[in-house]
Amino acid sequence: xxxxxxxxxxxxADEYVDIETFEQILEMDDGDPDxxxxxxLVFGFFEQAEATFQEMDARLKEDDFDxxxxxxxxxKGSSATLxxxxxxxxxxxIQHLGALKDETGNRDIKASEAQKAISRIxxxxxxDYAAAERWLKDFFGDAEGEGSxx
Amino acid sequence: xxxxSSKGGSNATLNTGNTSDFxxxxxxxxxxxxxxxxxRWSDSGGSFIVFDNSEFTKNVLPQxxxxxxxxxxxxxxxxxxxxxxxxxxxxxxxxxxxxxxxxHPHFRFGNDGNLxxxxxxxxxxxxxxxxxxxxxxxETREVIAKLQARLDRVCxxxxxxxxxxxxxxxxxxxxxxxxxxxxxxxxxxxxxxHVSPQLIAHQMSPHGPPQIHPATPLQADRFMQPQHSPVPxxxxxxxxxxxxxxxxxxxxNSQAINLSGFGNTAxxxxxxxxxxxxxxxxxxxQEPRRPxxxxxxxxxxxxxxxxxxxxxxxxxxxxxxxxIGLKFLEQVGCLPFYACDGLEGIRKFxxxxxxxxxxxxxxxxxxxxxxxxxxxxxxxxxxDMKDPPVIAMTSNIRTTDINLxxxxxxxxxxxxxxxxxxxxxxxxxxLPHLQAGPNEPSSKPAxxxxxxxxxxxxxxxxxxxxxxxxxxxxQSIPITAQQPQPPPSTSPVLKIEFNDNTTNSHAEDEDDEDxxxxxxxxxxxxxxxxxxxxxxxxxxxxxxxxxxxxPQQHPHHGHHPSGDYTFAETNGPPVGYGGPPGASGVEGxxxxxxxxxxxxxxVGLGAPQPGAGVASPxxxxxxxxxxxxxxxxDPRMKRxxxxxx
Numbered sequence: 001x002x003x004x005x006x007x008x009x010x011x012x013a014d015e016y017v018d019i020e021t022f023e024q025i026l027e028m029d030d031g032d033p034d035x036x037x038x039x040x041l042v043f044g045f046f047e048q049a050e051a052t053f054q055e056m057d058a059r060l061k062e063d064d065f066d067x068x069x070x071x072x073x074x075x076k077g078s079s080a081t082l083x084x085x086x087x088x089x090x091x092x093x094i095q096h097l098g099a100l101k102d103e104t105g106n107r108d109i110k111a112s113e114a115q116k117a118i119s120r121i122x123x124x125x126x127x128d129y130a131a132a133e134r135w136l137k138d139f140f141g142d143a144e145g146e147g148s149x150x
Numbered sequence: 151x152x153x154x155s156s157k158g159g160s161n162a163t164l165n166t167g168n169t170s171d172f173x174x175x176x177x178x179x180x181x182x183x184x185x186x187x188x189x190r191w192s193d194s195g196g197s198f199i200v201f202d203n204s205e206f207t208k209n210v211l212p213q214x215x216x217x218x219x220x221x222x223x224x225x226x227x228x229x230x231x232x233x234x235x236x237x238x239x240x241x242x243x244x245x246x247x248x249x250x251x252x253x254h255p256h257f258r259f260g261n262d263g264n265l266x267x268x269x270x271x272x273x274x275x276x277x278x279x280x281x282x283x284x285x286x287x288x289e290t291r292e293v294i295a296k297l298q299a300r301l302d303r304v305c306x307x308x309x310x311x312x313x314x315x316x317x318x319x320x321x322x323x324x325x326x327x328x329x330x331x332x333x334x335x336x337x338x339x340x341x342x343x344h345v346s347p348q349l350i351a352h353q354m355s356p357h358g359p360p361q362i363h364p365a366t367p368l369q370a371d372r373f374m375q376p377q378h379s380p381v382p383x384x385x386x387x388x389x390x391x392x393x394x395x396x397x398x399x400x401x402x403n404s405q406a407i408n409l410s411g412f413g414n415t416a417x418x419x420x421x422x423x424x425x426x427x428x429x430x431x432x433x434x435x436q437e438p439r440r441p442x443x444x445x446x447x448x449x450x451x452x453x454x455x456x457x458x459x460x461x462x463x464x465x466x467x468x469x470x471x472x473x474i475g476l477k478f479l480e481q482v483g484c485l486p487f488y489a490c491d492g493l494e495g496i497r498k499f500x501x502x503x504x505x506x507x508x509x510x511x512x513x514x515x516x517x518x519x520x521x522x523x524x525x526x527x528x529x530x531x532x533x534d535m536k537d538p539p540v541i542a543m544t545s546n547i548r549t550t551d552i553n554l555x556x557x558x559x560x561x562x563x564x565x566x567x568x569x570x571x572x573x574x575x576x577x578x579x580x581l582p583h584l585q586a587g588p589n590e591p592s593s594k595p596a597x598x599x600x601x602x603x604x605x606x607x608x609x610x611x612x613x614x615x616x617x618x619x620x621x622x623x624x625q626s627i628p629i630t631a632q633q634p635q636p637p638p639s640t641s642p643v644l645k646i647e648f649n650d651n652t653t654n655s656h657a658e659d660e661d662d663e664d665x666x667x668x669x670x671x672x673x674x675x676x677x678x679x680x681x682x683x684x685x686x687x688x689x690x691x692x693x694x695x696x697x698x699x700x701p702q703q704h705p706h707h708g709h710h711p712s713g714d715y716t717f718a719e720t721n722g723p724p725v726g727y728g729g730p731p732g733a734s735g736v737e738g739x740x741x742x743x744x745x746x747x748x749x750x751x752x753v754g755l756g757a758p759q760p761g762a763g764v765a766s767p768x769x770x771x772x773x774x775x776x777x778x779x780x781x782x783x784d785p786r787m788k789r790x791x792x793x794x795x
Contacts, residue, residue, distance in 0.1 A: 011171055015216050020225075024569060028477050037477060045470045073515050078470030080545065080567040085217060 010139065016132040021083030039140045045078055046133055049087070053126060056094070060122070065114055069098025084132050090125035094118055169265040172215075172226055177262055179214040192251060195259030197235055200250040227252055231271050454578060455586040459485040460508040462577070465495035465524065466543065467516040471566070475511065475543075478570045482577065492519025496527050507538050509580055511573075512560065514544040514551075522558040529559030536561060539580040543568060 013019055025042075029035045052075045059067040072094030079087040096105035097114045109117075180191055180198050188210055189200045200206045207220040215223060224234075235241070235251035245251070256264040462484045466472040472488055479486035487507065489495040495512065496519070498504050510528070512521035519527075525540045532538075542555040545566040552563055564576050578585060 014226075018217075018219075018222075020222070021567060021569075025474065027570075028474070028481065041470060041473050044473065048469060070515065074468060077468045077513075077545065077566060081468075081471050081474050 010135075012135070013139075016084070016086075016135045018083035018085045021081070025082060035140060042082060042136050042140060045082055045084075046136075048078060049075060049129055049133075053122075053129075056122060060115070060118055063111065063115065065098040065100060065111060065118075067098075068118060069095050072096075072098055084129070086128035087125060087132065090121050090128065093121055094125075097121070169262075170230070170268065170270065172230060173257070173265050173268045175214050176227075176257075177265060179210065180259070185210045191259040197251050197253035198257075198259075199245055200252075201245060201248065203248055203250065224250075229270055230254065230268050232257065453481065453483050454574065456483050456581075456584050457586045458584065459483055460577065460581050460584050461485045461487065461505045463495065463498060463504075463507040463510045464488040465490075465492065465510065465516070465521060466513040467491050468513070471513070471543075475568075475573075478568075478573050481570065482574050484577065491516040492521055492524030495519075495521075495524045499528055500531070508584060509538050509577065510540040511543050511564065512540050514542055514546060514555070522554055522560070525555075525560050526558040533559075535559055536580070541576055541580070 009019065009023070013022070025038045026035065028037050028041075030037075052071050056068055056071050059065075059071065072091045076088050076091035076095060079085075079091060093103040096103055097109070097117045099105070100109055100111060100114050101107060102109050103117065176198075179185070180189065185206075188202045188205045189198065191198050203220060207218050207223075211220065211223055212218045215226075217223075227234075232252045232254045235253050237245075237247070237249070237251075241249070241251065254268055256267040258264065460483075462479050464472060464475050464479065464486055466475055466488065467490055472490070476486045476488060485505075487498065487504070489498045492512075495510070499507065499510065510525075512525055514521040516524075521542060521544075525542075528540060529535070539561045540559060542552075542560045542563045543566055544551065544555075544563065547563055547565050555563055562576060562580065564572060
C-alpha cells in the first residue's frame, strides 16, 4: 500500500519491521528530515526494551512467571507500536508462557514447561531485537547511539 | 535461465541482479515443490495460485517472507503490480473457492529473465493526485467523472440549501427576539428575509409576524451571498439560542436536529461516499479510494475540524505507546493529557483542577490499577457511559475481554496497536458533538467553511431587520429551553446510531483484498465518519454558534470559528444526528419544518440520484449495541497481526 520509497526505507525493511506500522510512525515526523519524533520514539524504545530484557531475565531466574508475563505484555505493546514484529511475537509468546499457557495462550502448561520455553525464546528474541536495533540505528543514522555500533 | 521447472529456476533467479528481493523470493517460493498443494504456478504458467490461504499464511509465508500476514503479502503483490485474477465459474470449479490467483505480465513460470521487469509501482500517486488514475482504468475514470459531476451538483444544492436555511433561521431568530438590537451596518440586509410560508406557518403561527414576505426559496436565492452562510450569533448575544427555541421548540437540541436533517439529506445523495473530486475536503477524499481500488494514503492529511480541540485523557503505562498515542491525538487536533496507570488516571480524571475530559483512552493492562477497574471507578461517579466515553485500548480483544470492558463501563474498544486512522475513527464516533464540518468542497468554500471571525461578526447583519418586527414576540413566546442540559442527557437510541454508523463500514473491508487498501487499521475511518461529518458540517456551517474562543483552544485550530460549541456541548451529544426524517416529536417536527422550507431543494437532494443513498441508511439503521461489538471488531481482529488463536 504505502510506498517504502517515500520514507526512504531500505529494501530489507520488512525483515525487521512491519512496514505499514513503521511508516505510520515515520509519518508522524511530518517531513522532518531529522525524524526527531520517530527517532526519539525508537531510541526510547531501545532503552525500554533493554531494561525489560534484564528484568525478564531476573524474574525468570526467580520463577516469577507472573512478572515475566506482564513484562512480555508490556514490551509487546511498544514493539507492536513500532512494528517490530519479531519482538512483538516473541513477547506475546512469553506473555502466554508466563501465564502458564502454551505459546498461543490456549492450553495450560506446567511451570517447568514455561521455564523451558521462555528460556528458549528469550535469547532468540534478544537476537532478533539486536538485529532490529542495528537496522533501526542504521536507518536513523545512529545519531544518538554513536560509537556503540559503528 | 530457462525454466527447468523447479530447482534450476530458483538458482538462476538469484543471479538476476536487478530483480527485487520480493520478486526473487516469490519466484523461489513457487519453484519449491513441497508447497505445491498450497501455492503453485497455474497450469498455464502465466499466473500463480494460492490454494489454501491459511496454510499458506501459516507455513509458506514465514519461510519465504519472514512474516505470516497474508494481507501484507497481497499488498506487496499489488505494489509490484500483480493483480488478482477474478474468479470465474471455471476457475472456481478448478481451484476451489478459496483460491487466490495472481498474475503479472512478466511473471511467468520458467521465464525468470523477465523478472527484472517487475518493479514496484511508482511511488505516491496516492498522495496528492489520486484522481489521476492510470490511463488503463478508463472505466474508473468514467465513474469518477460521473460521481464528480454529481457531487458538484449535490454540493451546489447543499450550499444553496444551507444559505436558505441560515437565512430562514436568522429570520426566525429575529422575529422572535425582541431583545435583539439590529446592527446598523449592512443595509442590504435590513430587509426582512424571505422565508417560506410553510416555515412561518409552522414555526410562528401563534405570532405570525406580518412583516415577513413569503417567498419561495428560489426567490431567497437572490440574497445568497457567501457572508450569509454560517453566521452564528456573536458571543455577546446570548439570546441567540433562545430565539430559536422560542419558536415553540422544546429544546435547543432541535437546532442540531434540524441540521442533521440536512446532513442526512446530503449523505443520501451520496456526497461523502463517492466524492472523487480531488478538491474536495480531504476527509471526503479519503473515501473514493477504497471503492476505486486506488492506492490509499494513510489519513495523514486528514485532520478533522473540531469545534474545539477535544480534551482526551490517555491512560497508558507504556511510554512508547503513550508517546505515539499523544502524538496521534495531537495530530488529529486533540488536546491530549495523559496518566501512566489506572490510579493516576482516576486521580487526573477526578481532579477538579483537571479540565473536563471529553473522552478517555484507557489501556487495560497497567501496573497499580488496570484500565477496566479504573473505568469502573470512574463510572461509580459518572454512570453514564458517554460521560465521558471511556475507550479501552488493548490487544486483548477476545469476546470475554471485551465483555469485561463493557461491563466495567467502557463504551468501545480500540485494538492495539492502534493506528492513527483507527484512533481518529473512534474519536469521531464518540465525539460527534465536537466535530465541526470537514473541509467542505472547495467549489463552495465560502458557503460552508466556518472561516472564523469574519462570519461570526457578520452574523448580526443577516438578522438585521426593522425593530418593529420583533416587538410582538417576546412575552408571548415561552422561553423554556434556556437552561442547558447536562451532557449526560443522552438517549440510548443515539448511542446505537453512532455505533452503527461506524459498524457498518467494515463490510467493505471484506472483499477488497486485491486492492491495495486492505489491512490498514483505519480503513473505515472516512467511510464511517462522513455521515457524521456531513451532519456536523452543516451544523458548524450553519447554526453552530461559536462563542469566544475556548481558553483551551488548541493553537492548531486557531483558524477555526473559534468554536466553543456550547450549544452542542451543554446539551449532550447532538441529538439530532443520524435520525432520518421520521424521528419523532420535536425532531420530526423540525425536520418537517425544514422540509417545508426547502422542498424544491430537498427534492433534488433527497431524491436518490444514480447510485446514491449509501451513507445515510447507516445513520438510520438501529442495532443493539451488543450486536455491534463483534461486527465491529472482527475485521480489525483480522487485521491485527497478533496470532492469538
